[in-house]
Amino acid sequence: MHSSKRTRPLTRRPLSRRNFLALSSATVGAGAFAVACGGNGGGAVGDGEIAGNVRFAWWGNAHRQELYAPFAQGFEDVEPDVSIQLEPAEYSPYLDRISVQAGGRNLPDTFWIPANQATSFADADVLLDLNELPDDIINFNEMPSDLVSSWEINGRQVAPVYTQYSPAVQIDRTAFEEAGITDLPDDESWSWEDFWDLAQEYSDATEEGNWGISSMGAFYQHAHLWIRQQGGEIFGGGGNLVLDPDILAGWFAMWQSAIDRGAVMPPQVSGSETQWTQTGHRTGLYLVQLNQYLDNVSFSSDHDLDLFKYPEDSDSTDDYQFHYHIRMCVARSADNPEAAAAFLNYFLNDESAAEMVGLATGFPVNPSVIERIEQDADEAEQRMLDMQARVDEQPMRDRPEPPPAGAGWQQLIENANDNIFNGGQDIDDAVAAGIQDLEQQLERG
Amino acid sequence: MPQSVNTVEPPSTAPPEPPHRPEGTADRKAATRGRKKKSPMNRVRKRDLLIFMGPWTLGFVLLTAGPLLGAIYLSFTHFNLLAAPTFIGVDNFVHMFTSDPRFYRSLVVTGLYVVISVPLQLLIALALAMLLDTGVRGLSYYRALYYLPSLIGGSVAIGILWRTIFGYEGGINQILRALGFTDLPSWVDNPNTSLMTLIVLNVWTFGSPMIIFLAGLRQIPTDLYESASIDGAGKTRQFFSITLPMLTPLIFFNLILQTINAFQAFTPAHVISGGTGGPADSTMFYTLYLYIEGFTRFNMGYASALGVMLLMLIGLLTALNFLFSRYWVFYND
Structure with a gap:
């Protein structure tokens, strides 16, 4: 029935209620949480000595x-x-x-x-x-x-x-040539429609598992540039939130449309791994911050990564660029x-x-x-x-920095993108909820 | 359940003996009551008490009680880490309950995680403990092997490993593709499956409760089983009438501990979601949300309020557990 080891128990004393309570209280007490807080510090300029x-x-x-x-x-x-x-x-x-x-x-x-x-x-x-x-x-x-x-x-x-640095578009010329696409648009005059057509063409020309571009709706600096192309801005000069929900919704709608037509690697495939160093060998295009370009070149050292200017629509503002x-x-x-x-x-x-x-x-x-x-x-x-x-040849209108507590606008873009493309939330609802959340943050300081 | 045990080992019918009291106890007490000077023995005992209790008391005051009181104070303030906290009364709690959908979302996610993973973990731990208790050879090796996940399960390394295994190109999908499945998601990036991967991870860390169950199983007197066997009870009956009732204190103990641990789970969700609680807040554990508010959004006052609320929640659940334990936990006293 039982092994002979059972005849040699470690101890024969059953656990009493008192012992159990004592053991539990000690263990539960040890699991309490802690939050640290700091004091005041600060200093003044010293004695002028550089040492x-x-x-x-x-x-x-x-x-x-x-x-x-x-x-x-x-x-x-x-x-x-x-x-x-x-x-x-x-x-x-x-x-x-x-x-x-x-x-x-x-x-x-x-x-x-x-x-x-x-x-x-x-x-x-x-x-x-x-x-x-x-x-x-x-x-x-x-x-x-x-x-x-x-x-x-x-x-x-x-x-x-x-x-x-400024944002730009990165094109993997080697990958496009391998896909048989050699006639690339002129980046001085290309539009967003040309951009998505190119992404679509790449998706179609390559084998399954490759797409024109990964899902980059969460890349807030590029969202910011696009918002400025539409004449919008995140914050006004006084630090007030001036983001137009319709414009932001337009950004996500553009990505939704591109995903639907097959030009974009679906978020279900890429998940949160949408950097070039994570999807670079399965996509041909990338929205790049120029300060990350050298890392991408290093990652794709056997590919020719070219840089294109941002696409513009005919109604884009001409001073949307920023540093x-x-x-x-x-x-x-x-x-x-x-x-x-x-x-x-x-x-x-x-x-x-x-x-x-x-x-x-x-x-x-x-x-x-x-x-x-x-x-x-x-x-x-x-x-x-x-x-x-x-x-830098293009005019650049001011880009006001976020006010204190305003850095959350990045999470607004990221969370809205996540809720739309992973959570299936309606674009307008996700944008409205995000803006409301940011307004609360700003209000609370 | 306890009645079944009684049928195996009937209670004694002899009248209870009065508690033993040495002669002259009352006289000695009366004599010492009037004493003003403490004996050298008492002083030594007091000193020893202070020496032995001192480190713990110091640690408790500085590392637990102090920060806890600090957190309670901060929960009534607006504190952005950079400037001094300002008192705002109960605003943080009002905001929490009236205008913070993510607070409720994190409660739901954490609740699901606790309710699903803890019972599963205990079930597997008990099953394996019983398996190992059958006199298997090399018990100590198995014990160490199964305990290992408990040690490393909450680490960053395992979080990264989990993300890789359950990713789009991960081991799970490689196996499923080899079996002919297509259209497979990235399990950690799909809001419908991401929480499941974290539940699996928690269940995998069954080693700690298993060791406790194993020790408990070995403490059950064998004569109970022998008597039951003589009375004709089969294995199933023995399990439900002897093993389970005798283990209830340890089941209760493990339940309390693992529930508290599960409520405090943070690292796997942080690593697997990249610190966002995504996709679509599907892995937004309460502790992760607290962290995001405190360290990403710099709302340390609000994060403290969330911490205080978590403490109250865990305290309430633990109290309820204790309250209901009288109906199902059998103590042999």
Whole structure:
């Protein structure tokens, strides 16, 4: 009936109610949750000495981290009294980390900050106004003064732009040629209809499992560009939400139509993996942020990835293009603010950046650095430079940064896209719910 | 159920003996009551008590009670992590119940996850524990092998592995395609199946309750089974009349623990959904939503309110479990 082992129980004492309750209470108590909170910190500008330890945080994939680590540590050769401590991270955990560090008043001394978040941090007064520093630490002389002043937030130079870039279209010429499609449209005059026709043609010309493009309705920077083509904008100059729900619904309707006609890899296939490095060998087109182009080229090293300008419809506004920014800042809590700011200045102005990091995160704002990059640019970098130059020829109307708590507009686009294409929600309902949610966030601050 | 046990082992009919009390106890108590000075022995015991309780008390105050009180305070504030918290009364709770559909959505998702995965997990754990209790050779190896998922199941690595296995090109689809199935989805990216993949992952971590069941099975006195066998009870009857009633305290214990664990599940959903709770909020666990509010949207005050609500919810469910346990848990005392 039972094994002989049963005759040798570990203990013969059955569990009593009292023992059980004691055991349960102890275990349940140990499972309680915790939320940490931070105190106040902050500091003032120091004694003018450029020395000490500087913590530097930035985001990027492993390749970008490999590029930036030696460049950042090169500052120790420029300022031997400064020691650089590196704190890299991937983009998503990076944002989580700096927000927690900000709450704990433990921000890195110098760090990159997405333009969307800059106003939130500036509003909380955790960033150092670089104008408070002695004049010779930060050198903006090589940048146009009106450009430099346009970087100010609430009249303070707390997060100058380090690099900038624009969106474009990436075409895998090799894949198109293999599919027998060699007659590509002229990107100076092509329309969205031409774009979708091309995607459709690629889907039809390739074997099952290949599509013209992956489902990219959630790519908020491209949604933003399209909204601007329609004459819309996300936020007004005063930080108020001005997004027209009909325009945003039009963006999703365009993707829905393209999915229905078979031009787009269905979301059920791609899921959330829609980056070029995830779907690149099954699609021919891609909406690219120029700062990611080199990564894509590296991923598809045996393919010829070309860059096209954005398609425009006849009724598109002519000043829709914009620069997206990666900003850099010094924490007000920095132990050695002058050293941290000098390090920021090194990023802005040191020409060794041309060779060491090049265009890995977009286009440095310093013209001298760009000139150095142009001198030694390889084919892919030259394509990037040419495309950005063509974009820059177009007029660009202002693109107001989101107000504090306004960075949630990205989640609005992503969640609405998810709810529509994965959840089957009606486009208008998803957009309305998303906008209502964002309005609540803005209201609550 | 307990009655069945009584039929196997009838209760004693002898009158209960009065509790043993050493002679002169009352006199000694009366004598010590009037004493003002404590004996050196008492002081030593007090010191030992402080030494042994100190680390735990310190840890509890600093790591549990302190943050808990902090979270309760923050739940009544607006706190965006960057600026100092401002007191807003019960606004966070009002917002939670009146204008936050995602709060309800996360409750539903978490509820489904708990209600489906915990019983399944316990069922499999009990079945395997009984299998291992049959005197199988190499028991310690099997025990270690089955316990392994409990150790690593909640890790980021397993989350990534799960995403790969249940992805469009993952192992599950490769097998199904080889069997002739077509039009297969990416299981983790389909809102109809994504939660199921997380439930499977939780069920897979059955090792911990299994070990507890195994220990419990080995504590059931064998004479119960022998008596039942003599009385003609078959295996099924023995299971339902002896094994199950005798294990109810451990079933109850595992139920409480695994329910609390399931309510607190975070890592797999975060990894598999890329931190979004998607697709279409189908993996929006309560803890993940709390995290998104706190660290993605910087609403730490609201996230604290969600945390407090979760604590109350788990507390209420645990209390209800204890309340109803008197109807089905058999204690041998």
